[in-house]
Amino acid sequence: MNIDHLLRLEIEDAVAALFGQAAPVLQIQPTNQEFEGSHTLVCFPLTKLSKKGPEETGSVIGEKLVGNGKLVSKFNVVKGFLNLSISDEAWVKVLADMLATATYGQQAPNGKEIMVEYSSPNTNKPLHLGHLRNNFLGYSVAEIYRAVGYTVHKVQIINDRGIHICKSMAAWTLFGNGETPEGSGLKGDKLVGKYYVEFDKAYKAQVKELEGKGMTTEQAEKEAPIMKMAVDLLLKWEARDPETLKLWKMMNSWVYAGFDATYRRMGVDFEKLYYESDTYLLGKEEVMKGLAAGVFFRKDDGSVWVDLTGDGLDQKVLLRADGTSVYMTQDIGTAMLRFRDFPKIEGQVYTVGNEQEYHFKVLFLILGKLGYAWAKKCYHLSYGMVDLPSGKMKSREGTVVDADDLMEEMVSDAAAQTAELGKTEGMSKEEVDTLTEMIGLGALKYFLLKVDPKKRMLFDPSESISLQGHTGPFIQYTHARIRGMLRKANLTTGDRLPVTGDRWELHELERNVIVRLSQFPSKLEDAAREYSPAVIANYIYTLAQDYNQFYQAIPVLNEPDSDRRAFRLAFSGATADVIRSGMRVLGIGVPDRM
RNA sequence: GGUCCGGUAGCUCAACUGGAUAGAGCAUCAGCCUUCUAAGCUGACGGUUCCGAGUUCGACUCUCGGCCGGAUCACCA
Numbered sequence: 232m233n234i235d236h237l238l239r240l241e242i243e244d245a246v247a248a249l250f251g252q253a254a255p256v257l258q259i260q261p262t263n264q265e266f267e268g269s270h271t272l273v274c275f276p277l278t279k280l281s282k283k284g285p286e287e288t289g290s291v292i293g294e295k296l297v298g299n300g301k302l303v304s305k306f307n308v309v310k311g312f313l314n315l316s317i318s319d320e321a322w323v324k325v326l327a328d329m330l331a332t333a334t335y336g337q338q339a340p341n342g343k344e345i346m347v348e349y350s351s352p353n354t355n356k357p358l359h360l361g362h363l364r365n366n367f368l369g370y371s372v373a374e375i376y377r378a379v380g381y382t383v384h385k386v387q388i389i390n391d392r393g394i395h396i397c398k399s400m401a402a403w404t405l406f407g408n409g410e411t412p413e414g415s416g417l418k419g420d421k422l423v424g425k426y427y428v429e430f431d432k433a434y435k436a437q438v439k440e441l442e443g444k445g446m447t448t449e450q451a452e453k454e455a456p457i458m459k460m461a462v463d464l465l466l467k468w469e470a471r472d473p474e475t476l477k478l479w480k481m482m483n484s485w486v487y488a489g490f491d492a493t494y495r496r497m498g499v500d501f502e503k504l505y506y507e508s509d510t511y512l513l514g515k516e517e518v519m520k521g522l523a524a525g526v527f528f529r530k531d532d533g534s535v536w537v538d539l540t541g542d543g544l545d546q547k548v549l550l551r552a553d554g555t556s557v558y559m560t561q562d563i564g565t566a567m568l569r570f571r572d573f574p575k576i577e578g579q580v581y582t583v584g585n586e587q588e589y590h591f592k593v594l595f596l597i598l599g600k601l602g603y604a605w606a607k608k609c610y611h612l613s614y615g616m617v618d619l620p621s622g623k624m625k626s627r628e629g630t631v632v633d634a635d636d637l638m639e640e641m642v643s644d645a646a647a648q649t650a651e652l653g654k655t656e657g658m659s660k661e662e663v664d665t666l667t668e669m670i671g672l673g674a675l676k677y678f679l680l681k682v683d684p685k686k687r688m689l690f691d692p693s694e695s696i697s698l699q700g701h702t703g704p705f706i707q708y709t710h711a712r713i714r715g716m717l718r719k720a721n722l723t724t725g726d727r728l729p730v731t732g733d734r735w736e737l738h739e740l741e742r743n744v745i746v747r748l749s750q751f752p753s754k755l756e757d758a759a760r761e762y763s764p765a766v767i768a769n770y771i772y773t774l775a776q777d778y779n780q781f782y783q784a785i786p787v788l789n790e791p792d793s794d795r796r797a798f799r800l801a802f803s804g805a806t807a808d809v810i811r812s813g814m815r816v817l818g819i820g821v822p823d824r825m
Numbered sequence: 826g827g828u829c830c831g832g833u834a835g836c837u838c839a840a841c842u843g844g845a846u847a848g849a850g851c852a853u854c855a856g857c858c859u860u861c862u863a864a865g866c867u868g869a870c871g872g873u874u875c876c877g878a879g880u881u882c883g884a885c886u887c888u889c890g891g892c893c894g895g896a897u898c899a900c901c902a
Binding site: 258260261263264265266271273275278285309310311312353390393394395507532534543544545548549550551552553555557558561584585586587588589590592613615616618623648649652654670678681682683685686687688689691697698699700701702704705707708709711712715716719720750753754757765766769772773776779780782783784786787788789790824825 | 828829830831836837838839841844846848850851857860863865867896897898899900902
């Protein structure tokens with residue numbers, strides 16, 4: 232039973248009957264808290280039809296709706312806004328339907344497939360705060376699409392080749408003394424990252440020295456021995472030199488082991504990994520085809536270009552004069568490969584920072600010019616940077632917030648606060664660990680997801696993320712309290728209570744929560760359409776707020792009337808379920824006690 | 826300089842895509858544990874929605890012009 236839909240139909244009928252014309256698209260919105268009712272019809276646009284003022288138009292429609300005696304029980308008109316109260320009987324029916332649906336909010340499969348790319352790090356440095364936002368966003372958008380009925384494929388492209396990894400390789404060869412993660416106990420990605428930093432240090436020193444000997448900066452940067460070594464490694468890599476490949480594979484394997492550990496703790500997963508070393512040549516073929524088809528053109532020096540001046544952009548190079556590919560070429564190749572691997576996907580979502588907006592604009596245009604219809608369904612999920620109070624994160628200034636460190640800090644903070652509140656009585660060490668992990672990561676994920684993705688956001692590591700107020704743990708806590716109640720009532724986790732009794736008169740605080748619960752499916756749709764987990768994060772928060780108001784004011788277990796008690800238990804259980812489902816698409820777990 | 830994005834309470838963020846008196850949290854202050862978990866609830870304080878025009882019944886939202894911040898405009902990825 233979908234109240235929004237039924238109400239819309241009923242109002243359309245009423246308008247047609249009253250004014251003799253089909254209604255235009257009706258503006259129906261949730262009623263502001265300060266007025267009575269749950270749905271509000273904006274009457275201004277209807278005055279042309281009714282030939283009456285907005286107030287009177289509202290009254291006439293309201294009377295008609297109440298007269299129908301089905302859905303609407305009461306109405307009031309304030310300044311051209313028709314506020315409608317849905318009958319409690321209808322609301323109880325809504326709740327009953329909700330409880331009868333095993334996976335309320337989860338849509339039936341719609342037969343469509345979509346791919347979501349996220350994470351996609353370079354292999355020369357450990358993951359940091361910016362990657363956390365990327366991973367949590369991408370994972371959540373994928374889960375949201377799954378919830379609205381799509382088959383979703385989560386993938387990433389691992390940027391495993393290029394000068395950056397060669398720099399780490401050079402430094403490790405020179406200064407590593409054979410250090411391995413096993414030998415030194417340093418996590419693989421951290422180890423490789425360490426030598427990337429070593430490279431930078433040595434490089435700078437060498438440049439300075441050469442400058443001292445009279446070279447220009449430009450010359451010195453080219454002539455620094457360690458840089459020449461890195462470039463040499465890159466050339467050898469491209470020439471498939473066995474020694475170089477061996478070193479490259481070894482160091483990359485360390486990085487992957489390190490990343491895996493980080494991903495596991497983050498709670499994200501991937502169906503398939505793409506490696507740039509496998510795909511970087513593929514785009515060429517496609518570019519050559521495009522060239523033959525006249526989509527691209529060749530310049531005198533032999534380089535291949537696309538002309539986007541007709542789209543208000545520039546000309547972009549796709550193949551260098553020496554025939555090697557650029558970034559764009561690789562991305563074309565990767566896209567082709569993915570559609571070959573998953574022919575049914577209708578599009579791709581690329582979770583990549585907003586500094587690459589131009590790149591993706593160009594990529595999608597090119598794919599369209601190549602004649603692929605799915606280019607229109609490709610979306611760049613562009614998100615803003617995470618700033619520190621000191622400004623941007625700068626690896627050179629050592630202000631990068633490491634992903635592993637941050638997760639660890641959040642969890643130990645959560646552990647400290649949990650212990651301080653005396654919540655751990657009667658729990659085993661293992662249970663406490665599981666709980667604090669859930670709380671710490673929940674706080675972090677919620678913090679990063681509640682903000683509109685496209686906005687840049689501020690993260691202050693010194694004042695660690697709060698566990699009170701508009702936070703993940705607040706929502707987790709609301710869930711845990713409900714589960715605690717159900718436990719006391721001897722109900723197990725999976726129980727879905729039927730709504731019993733014939734008491735159709737709801738308390739206002741109960742009705743508020745049911746109204747909120749009924750919005751869950753449409754919120755999921757909004758979130759999918761906008762590619763925004765923030766929609767769900769903010770929705771679940773207001774749901775928890777509404778429920779807590781009810782919980783505070785109205786007894787459940789202590790309610791003497793058994794029908795009412797059963798009703799409130801059922802309705803509390805429904806709330807817990809929606810909280811859990813909503814948090815699940817955010818990638819956040821909820822505990823049964825905390 | 827061109828293009829794109831952002832600017833909302835002291836701070837961090839919302840505002841159902843043009844609707845009602847712009848809402849939450851944090852912080853500050855004042856209350857609520859002898860009833861289901863106080864990581865909670867109630868109240869107070871806090872606003873020229875960057876500025877200026879325009880569009881209309883109605884603008885944080887749309888248009889134009891400024892101001893501030895960021896990104897981008899590589900044969901880098």
